[in-house]
Amino acid sequence: MKSLALLPILLLCCAPLYAQDKGDALPAGAAREKDPAYPQVVSYTLKNGLKLLILEKTFVPTVSFTMLFKVGNVDSPQGQTGLAHLFEHMAFKGTRTINSAGYEKEKPLLTQVEAAAQELIAEETSAKPDAKKVEALRAKFNALETEADKLIVKDEYWKIYNTLGENGMNAMTSTDYTGYVVQLPSSRLESWMVIESDRFKNAVLREFYKERSVVMEERRMNESDPNRVMWETLFSNAFGAHPYQNPTIGWMDDIKRLTRTDAEKFFSKFYVPGNATLAIVGDVRPAQVIKLAEKYFGGWQGGDIPARNYTKEPAQNSEKKIDVFFKAKPALRIGFHNPGNDNPDIYPLIMVSEVLSNGKTGRFYKGLVEGRELALYANSYHSTPGNRYPSLFVVSAAPKAPHTVDELDAAVMQEIERLKTEPPTQWELDKILNNYEAEMIKQLESNSGLGMSLAHNQQIMGDWKHDWKTGTELRKVTPGDVSRAAAKYLTRDNRTAVFLREPAQKPQGEVK
Secondary structure (H helix, E strand, C coil): CCCHHHHHHHHHHCHHHCCCCCCCCCCCCCEECCCCCCCCCEEEECCCCCEEEEEECCCCCEEEEEEEECCCHHHCCCCCCCHHHHHHHHCCCCECCCCECCHHHHHHHHHHHHHHHHHHHHHHCCCCCCHHHHHHHHHHHHHHHHHHHCCECCCHHHHHHHHHCCEEEEEEECCCCEEEEEEEEHHHHHHHHHHHHHHHHCECCCCHHHHHHHHHHHHHHHHCCHHHHHHHHHHHHHCCCCHHHCCCCCCHHHHCCCCHHHHHHHHHHHCCHHHEEEEEEECCCHHHHHHHHHHHHCCCCCCCCCCCCCCCCCCCCCCEEEEEECCCCCEEEEEEECCCCCCCCHHHHHHHHHHHHCHHHCHHHHHHHHHCCCEEEEEEEEEECCCCCCCEEEEEEEECCCCCHHHHHHHHHHHHHHHHHCCCCHHHHHHHHHHHHHHHHHHCCCHHHHHHHHHHHHHCCCCCCHHHHHHHHHCCCCHHHHHHHHHHHCCHHHEEEEEEECCCCCCCCCCC
C-alpha cells in the first residue's frame, strides 16, 4: 500500500488524461490549479457570485454536473422544519416553459390555489376548526387545483433529460446543503446550461400541495422505522438549542402548515448564485464551459447571501440516556459533541473514529464483534449530522443475542476508555492513512463522485482542496493526540445515548 506522500506523483501520472484546454484560452479571472498535489481544477466566479469548478477528464465522452447550494434543513425557519427538503422536491416541478401547457393561463390559477390553500390551512390549524367550514374550503381548494392541473405537462422535466441520455439524475437535501446532480453525454453541455439556468431563474412551484402530501407520507413512514426514530431521538435530545436538533424531513406539525408562499420566500432567500457552487467534471473544455456559463447563468440575479445567526449549542454537562421502545431488534446510538470542523482537534477525532471502527482491524470489530462476540456491528463517525457547525461524534451498534444492549453499551465505553490510556500504535495510524489515500485515488475515477466532493468541499468546507488538505493534517496526528482527543470529548458528561428496546424489555444495570 502506497503512502499519502505518493499522491502528487500519482496525480502527475494521470495528467495526460486531464487535457490542457486545447480550445480557447481561459478568460481573465479563471485560474487552473498548478500544484501537482491537487487535481488541475479550473476555478472561476461569475459576477453574480456563482462559483465554477471545472475538471477536464478525457476518459470517456461524458460529463457530470453538480449544483450545490449552501442551504439545508439547518436553514429552515423556526416552525418550518423540512422546508429545505420540500423545496428540493419542488425544484423538479418545472419553470414557466417546462411542465406547463401555457403559463400565462396557469399563473392566475396558481394564485387562486394558493389563496384557497392558505385559507384552508388557517382553519384546519386553528384552535377550534369548524368541520363544515373545513369541508367547504377543501372542496373549493380541490376544484381550483383540478383546474390548474389541466395546464400541467406531467414529468416533462424528466422526459427531456431522458431524451438527452441522462444517467444518475438526482437531488439530495441534508442538514447542511441541497444538491442537484446528473451525468450526460459531453455533447449535451449546452443543453444542461439551458435547462438548469432556467430551473433556478424561472422556477414555478406548481403541484406544491400534492408534493407536500407526499412528504407527509414520508414523515409517517419515518415514524414507523426504528432506525430513523433512533437517529431523530439522538439529535433532538443531544441538541437543545441548535437547529441540528430537527430532522431533515421536518416535524409533522410544521410540514402540514407549510405553504407555497413559504417555499417561494425560502427560494428567493437562499437560491441565489452567491450561495452555490457548480462543479463540472468530464470531457469538457473549461474555456467553453465558462463561456456558456456566462451566457446562460450570467443573467441570474445575484442576491445577498443570507446571514446564518443560529443559536450556538451550549456545552453539555450531564449524561443523557433515552429509551426508545419499538417492536424491533435492540440497538444503540451514542453521540458526543465535537468542537466543529474549524477546530484543529477535529483531526485527532477523525483518527479516534478510524482507530475504533476502521474495518476488521478496528478496535470495535476486533474487541466487540469478533473477539467477545457481543455485537453484530459497531461503527463510529467523527461528525454527524452535519459539518457546517459543531455536531456529534457518533457510535452506532447492535448487540448479538443473547447479549443485551446494556452489555454492549458498557463494552463500547470500555473500548473508548481503553483508547484514552492505551494510544494506538503507529501501525494503526499508518493503516488509516493508507486507506485514506486509497479512497482519494479511487475518488478520481468517478466523475460524479469527484464533482460532488469538489462542490461540497468548496461550498460547505470552504475550499475544494479540503479532502487533500485533511490528508496532510492527519499525517501530523500522533498516537498521543488520539488518546488526548478521546479523553477530552468522549466523556460521560458529553454523552447522549439512545437505547432501542423491545416493549417487554426492561432496562438493566451496566455490566462491567
